[in-house]
Amino acid sequence: MIRLHNRRGALIGLGLAAVLTLGACSGNDSPGTTGIGQTTTANAQETAASPAKVSVQPGDGAKDVAPGDAAQVTVTDGELQTVTLTNPDGKQVAGELSADKRSWTVTEDLGYGKTYTWSGTALGQDGKQATVAGSFSTVSPRKQLSASLNVGDDQTYGIAMPIAVTFSSKVTDKAAAERALSVETTPETEGSWAWVSDTSAHWRPKEYWQPNTQVKVSANIYGLRIGDGTYGKRDVSAAFSIGRSQIVRGDTTTHHMQVIRDGVQIADYPVSYGLDSDPGRVTHSGVHVVMSKHATYSMSNPRYGYTDVNVPWAVRISNNGEFIHGLASSVWAQGKQNVSHGCLNLSPSRAKEYYDGVLTGDPVEITGSTQTLSAKDGDYSDWTYSWADWTKLSALAS
Structure with missing residues (x-):
């Protein structure tokens, strides 16, 4: 009996040793800790919540801010709750909060020469509020520059139509101005801006426009720095x-011109082109573009002894005096000789037929003459450039 009692005691001792051993192994699985409570405290310290960090742009105290510059509030380690930008009259400026509530951006134009004030709150990950605050002032420009377009809303143009943006004065920072210009097309169309003068930038497609293309052009210059203290006056x-x-x-050597519509020839007119033997009267070879049309037009050329000669159904194709128009007095030469002063003469009835179907922007391709159209011959001489030369005229060309 005594031996049995001692055996039971030995078994109890072994059980206690096993429990102690298991406890020691559990502690060694988590280095640097001595218990469950201590591990929980360490994890809490590692995941401590951060306060919201708010940033405003323009920053507090900024001066001479261009109204076209971005105005925005952003937050990290938190979310924006309320944001207000107030003008000097106490009116709130329109803005938009991002879906993730981490930024708020002004969505209306700011004014020139005004002070704006930020206010609002953000909630940090730590559950505490941070303040949106500060103020900035916009520039009072020394000079403002405006822009105009050669195209209009809801109008229809021909497949060679260039887009022209003309500025009210010389643009010294052409790169900044060009970045504010955009052309959106459906279908997508390859094209490029080119500076044809210090006051004008044109956009031209690489090839003729695809028929029925929809186009939107924008010159978003309001509030934009355009160099030498000059800022944009308004968007167009x-x-x-x-x-x-x-x-x-048209071929000056055959004394005819053909009209091809949607790939099909619809007319072949006898024409009298400019007199080839006189450099002052020759019709230039090259791609002309229809610029305008007039039921009647008064023509003058004192050098050749005529003023205020009214001609019917006149279609301007360059700025160097070239038109397609009717002229009854040269019908005898049309289809046979070139006797005009640079224009394409048709009979009045044929001129009317052509006039009725023409669009501003239609191309007129002339070959055969002794002189070639160049960039100096008018505002719509964009097609006188090769594509490689045209793209070099961009202020953003690399």
């Missing part, structure tokens, strides 16, 4: 369409 934009394809092809 227009949405227009490209119509059917129509191309005139």
